[in-house]
Amino acid sequence: MSDADSVTTPPSPPPAKPPWHDLARGRVARPGEWLVEKGIFAVSLTAIVMILLIFVFVGREALPILLGQADSAAARVQRILPPEDVDRMTPSELRAALGLSRRKFAARSLEEQKAALKEIYAVRAEADRNGAEAIPDKDSEVNTVGWRYLILPHQWTGYSRPEFIWQPVSQIQKFNVVPLLVGSLKVTLVAVLFALPLALGAALYVSQFASRRLRAWIKPAIEMLAGVPSVVLGFFALFVLAAALESVFAFQSRLNAFVAGIALGVAIIPVIFALAEEALSAVPRGYVEGALAVGASRWQAAWGVALPAAWPGVFAAVVLGFGRALGETMIVLMASGNAAILSWSLFDSSRTVTATIAAELGEVVFGGHHYRVLFLLGTLVLAVSFVANLVADGVMNRLRRRLASSS
Amino acid sequence: MSRVGPTLTALATGLILAMLALILGHVTVHGWSVVTWGFLSGGAEEGLFTVGRSGIFPMLFGTAARVILMTLLVIPAGVITAVYLNEYAPASGRLTRWVRGAVNHLAGVPSIVFGLFGLGFFIGFVGAGLDDWLRPGAVQPYWAGEGLLWASATLAVMTLPVVVVATEEALRAVPAGLREASLALGATRLQTIIRIVLPHSLSGILTGSILAIGRAAGEVVPLLFTGAALYVSRLPGSLNDKFMDLAYHVWVLCTQSPDIDQTKPLLYGTVLVLLGLTLSLNLVAVVIRARISRNPQATP
Numbered sequence: 001m002s003d004a005d006s007v008t009t010p011p012s013p014p015p016a017k018p019p020w021h022d023l024a025r026g027r028v029a030r031p032g033e034w035l036v037e038k039g040i041f042a043v044s045l046t047a048i049v050m051i052l053l054i055f056v057f058v059g060r061e062a063l064p065i066l067l068g069q070a071d072s073a074a075a076r077v078q079r080i081l082p083p084e085d086v087d088r089m090t091p092s093e094l095r096a097a098l099g100l101s102r103r104k105f106a107a108r109s110l111e112e113q114k115a116a117l118k119e120i121y122a123v124r125a126e127a128d129r130n131g132a133e134a135i136p137d138k139d140s141e142v143n144t145v146g147w148r149y150l151i152l153p154h155q156w157t158g159y160s161r162p163e164f165i166w167q168p169v170s171q172i173q174k175f176n177v178v179p180l181l182v183g184s185l186k187v188t189l190v191a192v193l194f195a196l197p198l199a200l201g202a203a204l205y206v207s208q209f210a211s212r213r214l215r216a217w218i219k220p221a222i223e224m225l226a227g228v229p230s231v232v233l234g235f236f237a238l239f240v241l242a243a244a245l246e247s248v249f250a251f252q253s254r255l256n257a258f259v260a261g262i263a264l265g266v267a268i269i270p271v272i273f274a275l276a277e278e279a280l281s282a283v284p285r286g287y288v289e290g291a292l293a294v295g296a297s298r299w300q301a302a303w304g305v306a307l308p309a310a311w312p313g314v315f316a317a318v319v320l321g322f323g324r325a326l327g328e329t330m331i332v333l334m335a336s337g338n339a340a341i342l343s344w345s346l347f348d349s350s351r352t353v354t355a356t357i358a359a360e361l362g363e364v365v366f367g368g369h370h371y372r373v374l375f376l377l378g379t380l381v382l383a384v385s386f387v388a389n390l391v392a393d394g395v396m397n398r399l400r401r402r403l404a405s406s407s
Numbered sequence: 408m409s410r411v412g413p414t415l416t417a418l419a420t421g422l423i424l425a426m427l428a429l430i431l432g433h434v435t436v437h438g439w440s441v442v443t444w445g446f447l448s449g450g451a452e453e454g455l456f457t458v459g460r461s462g463i464f465p466m467l468f469g470t471a472a473r474v475i476l477m478t479l480l481v482i483p484a485g486v487i488t489a490v491y492l493n494e495y496a497p498a499s500g501r502l503t504r505w506v507r508g509a510v511n512h513l514a515g516v517p518s519i520v521f522g523l524f525g526l527g528f529f530i531g532f533v534g535a536g537l538d539d540w541l542r543p544g545a546v547q548p549y550w551a552g553e554g555l556l557w558a559s560a561t562l563a564v565m566t567l568p569v570v571v572v573a574t575e576e577a578l579r580a581v582p583a584g585l586r587e588a589s590l591a592l593g594a595t596r597l598q599t600i601i602r603i604v605l606p607h608s609l610s611g612i613l614t615g616s617i618l619a620i621g622r623a624a625g626e627v628v629p630l631l632f633t634g635a636a637l638y639v640s641r642l643p644g645s646l647n648d649k650f651m652d653l654a655y656h657v658w659v660l661c662t663q664s665p666d667i668d669q670t671k672p673l674l675y676g677t678v679l680v681l682l683g684l685t686l687s688l689n690l691v692a693v694v695i696r697a698r699i700s701r702n703p704q705a706t707p
Contacts, residue, residue, distance in 0.1 A: 033597045037495070044491035046484045047509035047571070050564050051516075057528040058520060107546050201419025209413045210420075218420060220693040225427045227689035229625025230518075231657045232682055235674070236430055238661055266426055273423070299412035320515070327517025329628045334661060354519045361526070361632055378523040382516065389515035393508075 058382055061367075061375035065145050072173065072369050073143045083118050139172040145369050150177055150376075166340040166351075168360060168370045175373045179342040183257065183350035187332055190261025190346060191268055191325040196318060198265075199272035207280035208288070208302040219277070226270035234334030237263035242335065249347065253337055257350040260336035264325050272321040275396065279313020280306055282403045312399045316392040323388025327381055329354040353377050431682070438679030441672045447680070451651075455638060455659065456670045463677055468642050469555075469650035473634070474620050476559035476646075477566065482616055484563070485570025486605075492571070493578040494600055514568035518628040525561030525633035554647035558634030565629060566619035573618060573696075577611015578604060580699060614695045621688035625681060627654045637663065653681050 064070040089097065094113055095105045098120075105113065139157050142149065153162035156174065164178040202222065206215050242259045245251070249258070283306045291301035307314070337349025338359065357374050364371040449462020488506065496503040534551035542549055581604050589599040605612075627635075636649040637659055643650040660674040661667075 030595065033595055036597055040487050040491050040495065043484055043487040044496075044506055046488060047513055047567060048505055050567070051509045051512055053528055054516060054520065054524045054564075057532065058523050061523075061527055106544065198419045198423055201416040202423050205413070205416035205420045209416060216697075218424070220697070221424055221427065223693060224686060224689055225423065227621055227625075227685055228427070228430060229627075229654055229681060229685055231625065231627045231654050232430070232434075232678055235657055235661055235678055236433070239671075239674075240433060269423055269426075299410075303412060323515060324517075327519065329517070329519040330658070334658070354517065357519050357523070358628060358631055361523075366531075375523060375527070378520055382520045385515055385517050385520075386512060389512055393511060 054382070058375060059379050062372055062379045065150075065369075065372050065376050066379075068147060070145045070369060070372060071143045072145050073141050081121060083121075086114055086118050086121070089114070089117075142172070144173055144175055145373060150175055150373070152176075153178075164342045166356075168364075168373070173370060175369070177353075177373075177377065179340050180351055180353045180356050180377070182342055182344065183336070183340070184326055184332075184352040184354070186257040186344070186346055186350055187261045187264060187336055187352055188322060188325040190258055191264035192318060192322055194262055194265030195269045195272055195321060199269045199317070199321075200276055200314060202269075203273050203276035203280055204302055204307065207277050207283075208306060209298065222270050222273050225266070226274075228267075230267060230328060230330040231334075233263050233267055234331040237331060237335035251347050253339075253347070253349040255335055255337035255349060256347050257336055258346045260332045260350075260352075261346070263331045263335050264328055267328060267331060268321040268324050271324050272317040275317035275320060275392070276310070276314050279310035279317070279396070279399060282313070282400060283309045284403060284406060309403070310399070312395045316395040316399070319388050319395075320392040323385040323392070326388075327354060327385045329358050333358050353381055357381075431686075434675060434679050434682055437671075438675035438677075441676030442679055446676055451638060455656075456664050456666075456673065458670060458672050461673060463653065463656065463680065465639070465642055465651045466653040466656045466677070467680075469635070470624055470653040472643055472650060473555055473559045473562065473630075473652065474623055476555060477562040477623055478616060478620060480560060480563035481566050481570055481619060482612070485567050485615065485619075486574050486612055488567070489571045489574035489578055490600060490605075493575050494596070494604065510568045510571050513564070514572075516565075518565065518626060521561055521565045521629040522632045524564070525557055525629055529557040529560050530633065550647060552647060553632070553634045553636075553649055555634055555643050555650055556646035558630050558650075561629045561633050562623045562626065565626070566623050569619040569622060570612075570615040573615025573692075574608065574612050576696075577608035577614070577699065580611070581607045610695050610699055614692045614699075617688050617692045617695070621685050621692065624688070625654050625685045627652075627658055630655055653677065653684070657681055 059066075086094075091105075091110060094110070094117065098105070098113060098117055108116075142154075148154075153164050153176070154174075155162040156165060156172070159165075164176045165174040166176055166179050167174040202218075206218055210218060237259055238255070241263055242254050245259055245262070246254055251258075287305050287309055288301045291305040292298065296304065332352045333355040336352060336355060338351045338355055339349035340351040340356070341348070343350065357377055360370070361374050364374065446462050447467070448464050449460065450464050451461055453460045455461055488510070492503065492506060496506070530551055530553065534548070534557065537550040538545065538548055585603050585607065586599055589603045590596070594602070630652055634649055635652045635655040637651075639649050639651055657674070657677050660670060660677060664670040664674075
């Protein structure tokens, strides 16, 4: 993960009013400059516009499923109309029946399109006559993209009990997201549990014990770890870590949630470290010096005074690390094994939400049900990381203000 | 505990640094002998997976192309946003807070979401719109497909916060006295910014650009749906061409190789080049930033 920006910790709010603002007040800019300044203002809104567009365009594709308007069963019950009815159709009805885009529909004449539709109906009628004696499958009447089937277990034909099944490539597409959510949760939990002690320990060391010169080396070095691309960490997990951990733990499957979690932990260490270190360094020197003055050891001052004072920062670091781990894709795609089977064991091959999107989006029908479910998963990832960001941000801002006012 | 505690924290720090060293060392040891001039300048004429023959030049070219295009898009937007935030925006204004918040949140959006966004917005909406407008009636999509431009645009949105944050840091380090002197001499605000403030923060803008390039160069996920390809027979020549890419190629070598053990040298060579590229970019940024913060004159 190369989130260099996360290491550059968000800028603390600048002083209430920069001094040069007053100097320039009252000066009338020249007309040309006025225009340029309006332009600067307009461009500065890019970030807001982009955030809005991201929500709109990722959410838009998932909307039919979110609102429960998509129906996979309806598509399978095929209508057949007699030729006279096809002749009476308006162009827009015809286009809808053929399921063509506006551009493709315009490519051929109306008569040709009608002939094509009649042919389709003739083939369908033929298929219906042949398939009349086939056993009807009750699954084909199920709307597999309904909320009920996305979340709750269902007893599909051939299964002995209700189960959570993610099986988007099959006759009856099954889109139960629970196995993926559990997969993501397992990997993320391992990552946070692995990264937290290390990152927090390093943050304590750098902010409380290290000499200034040592600190000037260690901080950039940990930033460098953030500069390692996630595909390289994934590669490392796949070829080195998996083999090493397998020889220690003797896994059933070589790639599993545990391996991916450890690699993911390495990726979020710099994120947790940066925030925790910032919070710990923001604790006023007076706190620690006061503790030392009344006879506390340096460890007692660090652990008993500085850490509790910076506690919200540590919390924010964990929340942000959690959000990052949940959204990370490449590492889990390469190291978690990718079996979409519901299991709570850390040592089973698991598939996460993000890996599912990355692996499957390339092969779906544009605008189809599978496509929309993947966008729904994307919306979920976006929402969770947005909330994680919001929480971490709010907590850090309050902490900065509090520590700044008490120093 | 008062002895053990500090030792434990030092140990944790050491472990983290050891991980970095381990990754670097392992990749360097296994990849060093592979990275020859022939490897760097060779193409994929004899297939992607022929050890000793296949090179990574097309991938380097693709990565360079998408990164340069991205830089052209993101630097102006990022620098102007930072200028607005630091030089114009009322510090307590609601809109200022929103812009800051948006920049912050953009940094936290997962890369997979940027992939979906690139597909849904740039290809599915902007590209399709361009096709309808510029080439009505054409059956083959031209802009509404994966390509260099949309991959770069997606990456530009992703790296915008990096540029904004670094530039703002540099703008804030420009001494207030310089601005005041310029304004006192009768320069307008815009003249002050263009002639005095921006030249003084060039190194910060450079840091931001380098960090953005470093981040984008190693990123694979947004490219999965917006333009990278397993194999293209020629170098990208226009904005809507698909391209091969260095980071994407690491993934290809990891997962698509017909015989993973046999093609391992290629993989290690490619990883070493990618890692060397991204880490040296990061290192340069770190050094420049250390220079800026050490400069005593730059404290307002």
